[in-house]
Amino acid sequence: MIVVKIGGNILDTPERLQRFLIDFAKLPGPKLLVHGGGKIASAIGQRLGITPKMVEGRRVTDAETLDLVTMVYGGLVNKQVVAQLQALGCNAIGLTGADANLILATKRPVREVDYGFAGDVAGAPDINVQALEAFFSVGLTPVCAPLTHDGKGSMLNTNADTIASVLATALAPKYSVKLVYCFEKRGVLQDPEDDASVIRHIDSQKYSHLKATGVVSAGMIPKLDNAFAALEQGVEQVLICEAEALASLNQDNFSGTTLSIL
Template sequence: MIIVKIGGNILDNPARLQAFLIDFAQLAGPKLLVHGGGKIASATGQRLGITPKMVEGRRITDAETLELVTMVYGGLVNKQVVAKLQALGCNAIGLTGADANIIPARKRPVKTIDYGFAGDVDGPESINAKALEALLEAGLTPVFAPLTHDTQGSMLNTNADTIASVLATALATAFTVQLVYCFEKKGVLQNAGDDNAVIPHINQDKYKALKEEGVVNAGMVPKLDNAFAALQQGVAQVLICEAESLPRIHTGHYSGTTLSLN
């Protein structure tokens, strides 16, 4: 099966989102979509008088912000994506981690920074994979918002890349899983200023070297950390590419970065 994660750069662009969803709906076999929506949450919050609080690119989720992201991620963005997929003949079902207890998580402990109601997932063993498999076997396509729950009644804001990774590893025992991170670039770039300088393949050793050289930095580090964690726990393949490459993935003729352990 294929698990695809899309970010705000696609969600923010109606034409690009529609093109992506057409391609996603046409993918054969069981599939699952994980979406972000941070920019939409920030813009909606500004209209409501809620100023986003960010530290090192991560959102501080206080009680007011938790209400905002639950509304925007779990409601506005998730249901719009589900409705568009239904219009394309893809029988999607919108979910958060609280639904069917699929993704329980823990409120992130305070260290140097208090991230508020941010959720950390223990790992694939905590995922209710059986409930997810039942939905897939029923012919449904799960669409996950980046929200989990603490099992005590509170929602938690959780990184969408992490959600995609743990769902992929949890399903890897039942399926041969291909995990695809779609974002605004064609892949991992050797030179951030050159959109065509795609590194076609990265293994663990090369990843370590690229981090030391500073080629891979900032937001790309947690994305690749999640990707390698998925590979280490049974996911067959991880790809990082632009959304427009999705229809060509099965052919192998696409621009993107393939990640492997060796």
């Protein structure tokens, strides 16, 4: 079982997306794709006159932003990816957390900041693994948008890295799960300015050290936290690499970062 997350920047580049989807469609065995949003939501939001609300560098999801991401992530991006995968012979099915009650979340409690319709997922028990198994058993490949629901009638906005991590974790008791974060960089970089400075392997001890010395950037920490959380809860392997490396995951020339907890 392979759970792949594809980052927003790749979605914004049709050629890179197409190449990525060709590689994804070729992966053998059961698989699941989680996609981010990309700049499309901001661009459409701008045309609609919706100004992005940020607090402490994090997006705040007010009611109109929730409608925007539901349209763009759950509709436009998700269905374009699904239609393209279908054309590549991969029987994809687009899902949000509301569909088949796949991912139940809680609207983030208001403390210092009101994040609006941001959905927090507590963990694997909030995932409908039975539905996923039913899809895999008939050869379907779930394509998940970064949206959840609250079980009370409202959609919620949830980080795609978190969704990938929690889905991989929920599948871990039943399958041997590999989790792959694909994005525009070659891996976790020693020097963010130098694309060749990929750190080939990070274990939990090294991760603590990298955090303490400030080598990993603020933007990378949530991704790595999600990754190590997945490993600690039974996911077999977590890889962080550029989209183009998906075809060479198990090869000696794999150019990304491999994480482990040992």
